[in-house]
Amino acid sequence: MIRDITLGQYYPADSILHKLDPRVKLVATITFLVALFLINSWIGYLVATVFLVSVIRLSKVPFRFIVRGLKTIFIILLITLVFNLFLTPGDRVLVQIWKLKITDRGLHTAIFMAIRLIYLIIGSSLMTLTTTPNDLTDGLETLLGPLKKLHVPVHEVSMMMSIALRFIPILLEETDKIMKAQIARGADFEHGNLIQRAKNLVPLLVPLFISAFRRANDLAMAMEARCYRGGEGRTKMKPLIYTGKDYCAYGILLLFLAAIIAVRVLL
């Protein structure tokens, strides 16, 4: 059933990481990404690796789910690797194939860059694997709360995101239904060249859009009928509250960042 699809890539499990406040996880991910770009030595990478491996162990997410995210960036990874390897000028030439040279600096940069990209993807997948999309939007809304003073519509955007999360499965199911109805009437979505196929999509998109607008209209009315009037004066059923483990996590995060900076400055 299409309705059963999970959006994002949340992997349900009972781990400390799953129970952490989404704000902690968001801040941790950003800190980790920043740390990756501060690193410039092998020792720095060692610190990052130890940190990442311990977090992966704590998350109880099977390793194959974690590396799945890497598939999508495989091509980018390859291109970066090749460009860095062959096009970085250096002092010592290690290998020379025709006009392409691999220098010591090139090898160095290529490997660093690859590790950086891989860690970056693993780090952010870990967050999405252990946090439901709803918690993520909630976390983002609270974290970005101060921007409301600058008239950034933080609440509105987060409300839009959670409504989208609810309606994407419904609209997907509807697409499926309309598609089957059109196929039963002789529509063809599979054959022909690109332009023909795009043209064939029109009878699918028109009813889908009409229905989506009707739903949006109904939903707006239902929300208004239930006293929705924007974020002001609104209370929360599930407010985000930091507990001991969240402070603990912030502490560990701070230590990690300090270690990375120390390695960079001292070595």
Add this chain to the structure above:
Amino acid sequence: MEERKEMITADKLAYNYIKYDEEGREKEKIRAVDGVSFEVEKGDFVAILGHNGSGKSTLAKHINALLTPSEGTLWVNGMDTSDEKNLWDVRQSAGMVFQNPDNQIIGTIVEEDVGFGPENMGVPTKEIWERVEESLKAVNMLKYRHHSPNKLSGGQKQRVAIAGVVAMHPKCIVLDEPTAMLDPNGRKEVIRAVRALNQVEEITVILITHYMEEVIYANKVLVMDDGKVVMQGTPREIFSQVETLKSYRLDVPQATLLAWELKQAGLDLPDGILTREELVEALCRLY
């Protein structure tokens, strides 16, 4: 404050939908509700009947202040709905349940959806949880509180929607064809939940429906045609006028229709038989 007996009072209420052409001039005026007056008392169960396009939904949206009258006045729990400052109080006093369950559930988890109304009203967190629990219990959906609404049946979804309204502690609930998209089982579940709210919680209910079987639970029926209220009375009074109802293109409950036809054929049956049991009893008395 004096205790008021009436929940809703409509006085010559009228509403025009106005269509504009490209230049913003008034092109067409549809008078969807046309000078309607009626009264609903606290604790009433009112059913509204009427052919498609007779203005039932338009009238219902007035009770929740989604629309305000073009002419006339509507008081809900003593508040004039045209008065801007009453808007949120009116919406809190008179909850509304719509036809399509998918398009009125906002939360991705049942309990979060039920909490949506109280959140909007600024109810403290602890009380929201209490309200969510008691409303889900009232519609017998407590064990589904952690489910995703997408995986519920139509009747269950509609009961979640009703719980979402109940959690706002309304005095009155307006249901606009809540059973139209449900199978017979789902319809029964929803009507059972609505009747329980009316009888146990003493919430005033206004039910718009096309199913005559649901009307017999009401203590008052309004029949609308072409924007006007053309008949008012108890279900028995209304359904004893089979021919008038037919002229408004409305059905009557099966038992009522059978009794009426038998009577046309010469049997000596009383008017306004509503249920099968009553019909059986009346027939037995004949022989």
